[in-house]
Amino acid sequence: MDEQTFLVLLRDTMQCEGHLKMDMALADVPEWDSLAAMAALALAERSFGRHLKLAQIKKAATVGDLYALLTAH
């Protein structure tokens, strides 16, 4: 999945109001909370077949980190 498609999907998954960029710190995304982390986990499972733990998701510092984590093979 290309980065642009991922950003749109993640924004929808986390119900973000603003647009996301790869270099954005997750701490600066107002909607980045436990609900968003669980939603990201579900996205990993459903769209990328990746079974991750919340602790792994929470280690991500930027949107780009999430992209790398979710799409890793």
Added chain:
Amino acid sequence: MTPFPEFVHVRLKAVSAVVPRDEVRLEDEAAYYGNDLRRVERIKKMAGLDRRRIAPEGVTVSDLCVQAAERLLTETATDRAGIDAVVCVTQSGDYPMPASAFVQQERLGLATDCAAFDVNLGCSGYIYGLWLAACMIEARARQRVLLLVGEAYLGSINPANRIIAPVFGDAGTASLLEYADEAAPLSFSLGSDGSGHEALIRPGGGGRIPHLPGAPEEDGYLALVRDAGGNPWSVGGYGNTWMDSAAVFDFTMSVVPEHIRGHLARRGLAPADLDFLILHQANKQIVQNLAAATGFTPEQTPWETLTRYGNQAGASIPSAICDRLKGRCDARQRLHLMLCGFGIGLSWGSCLGDFTGLHCCGVHDFIPPAATPSRSERIAYWHSKFAGEHDG
């Protein structure tokens, strides 16, 4: 090899659910979200949380379950003299002791040769309760078992704790299981992992950290400690239920999909062979993720009971059956179900069978009695009893 029993003489005859009338909606609590209704809407959309029912002070799990049972017994014209066991699955009994099942046995007018006991379980409790009842019946140890599953503890939850308070809802349910010469195979698969017992726990008030006279003010027993999100937690006292949501979520997604796939495989079945997978109504994300991970369609896997009544712990599966399947409970319509609960313990379990012909009473509001003694009247009652004023 792990035992994998199939019961062939057990029938789940009827299910009934009762919820308190008092409803709290998430938007009623917007103040906890900085009065930002967009935040409220986001939680509703993502977690599926919206409305929940809370028992008023003094209304107990027995009050709710007995009303559910009365409706069930009336609608099915069941002779209560024929009920020879009543099992209550709850974590919020009427009293620390005795078991609530005794209160229920008396209130329902059940015979004195009826066995009565409680089981301390939460979100997996309905499955464990069904299994226990099925074991008793298949072994011919009991003929007809009334399984009462419910919780009524939310009055003791601190509403400022936004991890716990918006999630849970009070409810009382009743299920009747009985012996049948020939019944469709009913299978169970159960599991537990006590290494996770601290993930969902009331740390204080039991034997490990008891409530000591005089001490609570000084030793931190009642002290409120806030997490990064500002949610208050305490070891004992008001609102002392601790939940590590991340640990519970990780456990669920790690264990339950494999558990469901394994149970299906042992019965030689696929998701398409079943009409519904009724999951514990934990939250919308968990139900939808489990459905996706196990190959069930969203239509097979309802989650809306959570939105309507809250997460009712062990009562959520029978409530979901009453809420979502009432129209399907008809002898002419096939009803092949898998039921699956998971949570505190940590524990999990599933039950798979043909429930065609199940009588479903639906979900009904609790009807309060004409007069309910106040807390002070109840305390005065016990004071006079201690003083010997009830003697003779």
